[in-house]
Structure formats: C-alpha cells, structure tokens
Amino acid sequence: MTKPTDSPSHRLFAAIYDPVTKPAERTLLREHREYLTEDLHGAVLDIGAGTGAMFPYFERAQTRDSELVVHAVEPDPHMRRRAVQKAKDVGLDVEIRSDGAQSLSYDDDSFDVVVGSLVFCTIPDVDAALGEIARVLKPGGELRFLEHVHADGWVGSVQNAVNPVWRRGAAECHLNRDTRATFESEDRFEMREIDELAIGVPPVKPFICGTLVARTRSQNRWLGVLDDVPEILGSVVR
Numbered sequence: 001m002t003k004p005t006d007s008p009s010h011r012l013f014a015a016i017y018d019p020v021t022k023p024a025e026r027t028l029l030r031e032h033r034e035y036l037t038e039d040l041h042g043a044v045l046d047i048g049a050g051t052g053a054m055f056p057y058f059e060r061a062q063t064r065d066s067e068l069v070v071h072a073v074e075p076d077p078h079m080r081r082r083a084v085q086k087a088k089d090v091g092l093d094v095e096i097r098s099d100g101a102q103s104l105s106y107d108d109d110s111f112d113v114v115v116g117s118l119v120f121c122t123i124p125d126v127d128a129a130l131g132e133i134a135r136v137l138k139p140g141g142e143l144r145f146l147e148h149v150h151a152d153g154w155v156g157s158v159q160n161a162v163n164p165v166w167r168r169g170a171a172e173c174h175l176n177r178d179t180r181a182t183f184e185s186e187d188r189f190e191m192r193e194i195d196e197l198a199i200g201v202p203p204v205k206p207f208i209c210g211t212l213v214a215r216t217r218s219q220n221r222w223l224g225v226l227d228d229v230p231e232i233l234g235s236v237v238r
Helices: 011-026 030-036 055-064 077-090 126-136 153-169 179-184 217-237
Strands: 043-047 069-073 094-097 111-117 137-148 189-197 207-214
Touching (some): 030 137, 030 207, 043 126, 055 077, 077 094, 111 126, 126 137, 126 179, 137 179, 179 189
Parallel strands (some): 043 111, 111 137
Antiparallel strands (some): 137 207, 189 207
C-alpha cells in the first residue's frame, strides 16, 4: 500500500454539498446511481463516499440481498461525519474508514465490486488509486463508475480557464480531468462498458458511466512482458 499524500478537510464544502446537489440527485443522477448498485453481490467498497450519496442505493441493494457487505472510505472528516449520519438515517449497515483511495487499508482480493461516484475528479493520485483498487478487487471484480470528465470544444476551454478557482472552492474537484482517457488506457482493467451521458450543465459536463473489470495477476504479468517487447527488439537490432 502507498502512504497517504493528502488529508483533506473542507468543513464549509461538506456543509453545503447536500443542499447544493439535492436537485441534481433527485433528477439527473438517480438512474445512474441505480446502475452502480444493479445486481450487487458479495463485498462492496464505496471509495470517496463523501456525505453518503450512494448509501440509500446500497441500503436498497442490501434489502434485496441480505448477504451483501458494504464498506466505504472517506478521508475528509467533515464529509465522513455526515456519511456516518446518513448511514444511520437510511438504515445502512456499513463500515466507514478514513482511508484515501490511493492508500486503502484492506487486504488483497477483498472485494467483488468497487464503486466510484463523482470521486476521481478529487483523488490526488489517480494512478495510485487505480493500483490500490486493482489490488483490493478479486480477479474479475468490477470497478463501477459515474464521473464528470473533461469536455471537447468550447466547454473544455471554459473548464481549463476556471479550473484553478473551481478547485479552491470545490474541495479540489478538477473540472478538466480526462478520466475517460485514463480508464480506457488502464492496463490493470478491461473496459466492459462505458457510456457518455447527456446530463450536466457546463462547466460540469459531460458525465460518463460504466464498468471496468480487474485483470488477473497472470494477465498483468503478460501485459508487462508485452510492454517490454519493443525495447528488447530494439536492443537486438542495435
């Protein structure tokens, strides 16, 4: 496991997050959060749980499957305190730890599904987080995601321009993080599905939703060997 690189603490942002996002949660995001909890099974980890936006959906999934075990991590103490209260309010049985996504305190192969919803925009080290997610997922386990991403055209230009100010006011949320490209090029996972969603309002637009599947250890080893082939051939030719 890597060491934590950041200890976020955003009291004001935590206080206003739920009231500000409530209209979007009721209308734009509901069906996509339902997608993230469709046919959940086994052990599930919610990374960057925030104030617990996914908790009502996990509670309904637990009602359908009493053997479903839910864990969550949230490094910001102000967000985490609200998540604890949300779990109590909706009756969700969940363990909530203070881990950041890039430093998870779970054993290898602990989870069947990891859920990431509107969190990769704030993770300090995305590559380290994906490595940790791949480590704690069982081979063939799923990373289900819902994220806003960098846009093309004029919207992308606006995102780039306002991002420095936006980050300071929105708890280090990056408007212009190209999470889609990161997911599509990630060797530790296979892309099962990805959809661009016609929701959002500039500059928080577009959104993507989908599923990555963790490769087996042997698949990752073979990919490492294939990555070295061009260098080996170049050395032979020289």
